[in-house]
Amino acid sequence: MARTSTYVNFKRNSWEAFTFYRSIFGGDFTGGGVARFSDIPATDGMPAMAEEDKNLIMHIELVLPGGHILMGSDAPESMGFNVNSGIISLLILNRI
Numbered sequence: 001m002a003r004t005s006t007y008v009n010f011k012r013n014s015w016e017a018f019t020f021y022r023s024i025f026g027g028d029f030t031g032g033g034v035a036r037f038s039d040i041p042a043t044d045g046m047p048a049m050a051e052e053d054k055n056l057i058m059h060i061e062l063v064l065p066g067g068h069i070l071m072g073s074d075a076p077e078s079m080g081f082n083v084n085s086g087i088i089s090l091l092i093l094n095r096i
Contacts, residue, residue, distance in 0.1 A: 003092055005069040009083050014057035014074045021062055021070060030069075031061035037074075050078055 010017055018029070038054035056074035063069055075081035 003067060003069070005071055005092060008070070008072040009075040009081070010057075010072060011083050012056060012074050012076055014060055014072050018057075018060050018062055018070075018072060021064075025062070025064050027063050029060055030063055031059070031071075035059040037079075053078055 008017075015034075022029070035058040036054065037049060037056050037058050039058065040049075053076055056076060057072065059071065059073050061069055061071045075083050
């Protein structure tokens with residue numbers, strides 16, 4: 001069975017947006033919960049992360065009514081991201 005998912009990038013307000021969506025549609029955050037940039041383990045040579053970026057969302061998922069999955073993340077400019085307007089649709093094929 002195929003399904004579509006929507007992935008949305010935010011400059012710095014994914015948490016606010018997704019808690020709003022959850023208040024409207026209900027449900028819980030799935031996919032292992034909420035991943036934050038502070039969850040990335042530091043490695044040698046990795047640049048230090050700014051304190052104001054550590055609590056930003058690296059990945060979040062919310063299953064909407066009907067099974068559609070809304071996913072998102074923060075994409076701060078301080079990490080080199082440039083958020084453009086638009087939506088990316090992802091087609092996932094599952095074998096039964």
